[in-house]
Amino acid sequence: MSLAIETINLQKTYKSRGGGSIGVVNNLDLQVERGEIFGFLGPNGAGKTTTIKILLGIIYPTSGVAKVLDKDAGDLEAHKKLSYLPEKPYYYEHMTGLEIMRFYASLFGIKDRAHCESLLERVNLTNDMNRPISQYSKGMQQRVGLAQSLLNDPELLFLDEPTGGLDPIAHIEIRDLILKFREEGRTVFISSHELSDVERICDRVAIINKGEIVAQGRLDDLLAGGRIEVTADNASEEIAAKLRTDDRTVSLGHGRLILEMSDSEDTGAVIDALRSGGSEIVSVIPRKKRLEDLFIESVASDNQLKGRKMSKMTGESTEPEATNEEEAGS
Amino acid sequence: MNVILSIAKTTVGEAIRRRVLLIILLIGVLFLAVAPGLSVLSLRQDFSVLASFTLGVIKLTSAIIAIVLTVYLIPNEIERRTIYTILSKPVLRWQFVIGKYLGAVAALGLMMALMTVTLVAVFAIMGKGASMDVILNLTRAPVMFFIQMSLLAAVAVFFSTFVPPITNFFLSGGVFMIGTIFSPVFDSISSNEKTSGLVKMGAGIIHAIVPNFGMFNIENSVINQGQQIQNPTFFMLKMLLYALLYICACLFLGVIVFDRKEV
């Protein structure tokens, strides 16, 4: 089956104030399959929004290919089958939730009021749909955003930081809605710098930093290589020495042994050895690598390669403008 | 077409709620309402003085509204990112620009209609004994203003595709002023044999490019019975056509610039 999104060697550069140029997106190769939730992850200023805008034809690439639903980015036919929820969206404040929906529906030539109402019901806004948007909370506005993104029953959704600035309850609501989109067979392209959002819902991810992909693949594969911690009581010094290898860490105190090993090793053999030595197994806990670890690993190593300071790179406190200036100066 | 109308409709809804515009409109209407009471004007019990003052108020107010309304028309959409959701729908950029423009013109029309109604009311109530015929004849002027301001709005929309709002405010305002007063200046320059060829050429270029807003003026003819235009309907149609051609040209150029613009 053809891809939902494909970019080949996508490049976007801006002129810097010094007269040089800044690569905001560099050699970007993306392949998003149909029907998956694809996480597009990276710190602030990494180039996520820029990439999405290129894919939607809102801005134009400096070079490279961007295909969306088999059409060139910005193609009107493709736009009938996709939708977009921008980062921190604003709406015409004088309009009510329902009016906004009807306005966006009219851009698809949809006149059906009931359709708009049912989508608002889906995001739990039935009671508020006749109130002006200016009275909506952030979470409510974001739900209007998701409702409008379903107006054309899209095959592909672009969600740019959909949970940005929302409280934890709203986070969960939005996440559940996104999971339903996949059940309905839609492709979801979701950008985020908040990993907890996407960790549990994405099938595949690409991690982008400074406009370049630093890791891409199935989340399961990228997060493989976790550790397992085995705890046992009544262990002897002797058995501890027997189990100790280069790849394991073993500690022993007051008869309690804690052994940490890679999850690719045979856990059963270790447990058998402990049991036959007269120990009791207390617990066996998989310590899975978290997306957070992978993220920091990829982004940090990438930045170290470029000889930059670690603290700046996790992105949490670095504003895009600041990054930009730093780039422009160098 | 539906898309353009939807965008226009939303634009009207937003424009008629914009506080700046409403304040400017309110000031204009207030001036119209108190005009008959102003001592400078009532000193001479003269219809033509009051008429030219009130028409002047309407013209100035609508010119300011037209410019303030349009210089922010597209930049605001970008600033608030409302344009992103719109352009990600099956909407072409020219449809967006035309929809915004038509909405602005419609909103401007509504505001000018309100001022015209005020004008008629003012003259009907205390209009120095002017007959209804004369008063209705007076309303030809705001109709002409509306055509003029629609053209001014198109000029501002064109500029707004590449200059920021404040610059555009002065640019469009400047074009309006030059277009209003330049024609006689140009005539005197080109008929004066002492001016250098270069100056004449410059004047010629300005004269050719800048819309001739001065040509629209029919205030004198609606105020002074003695200065009737030969065939007013023909004149208005001619000016409408002139304005439409300029509007199309401005919007066409605006769309060309906007089409490649990064928003």
Ligand SMILES: Nc1ncnc2c1ncn2[C@@H]1O[C@H](COP(=O)(O)OP(=O)(O)O)[C@@H](O)[C@H]1O
């Ligand atoms: N129009 C522009 N001109 C110059 N630099 C820009 C422009 N738009 C974005 N940038 C820069 O591109 C980088 C990536 O921005 P963006 O795509 O918004 O990042 P993200 O969405 O990942 O946070 C930032 O450093 C930003 O400052």
Ligand SMILES: [Mg+2]
């Ligand atoms: Mg972003």
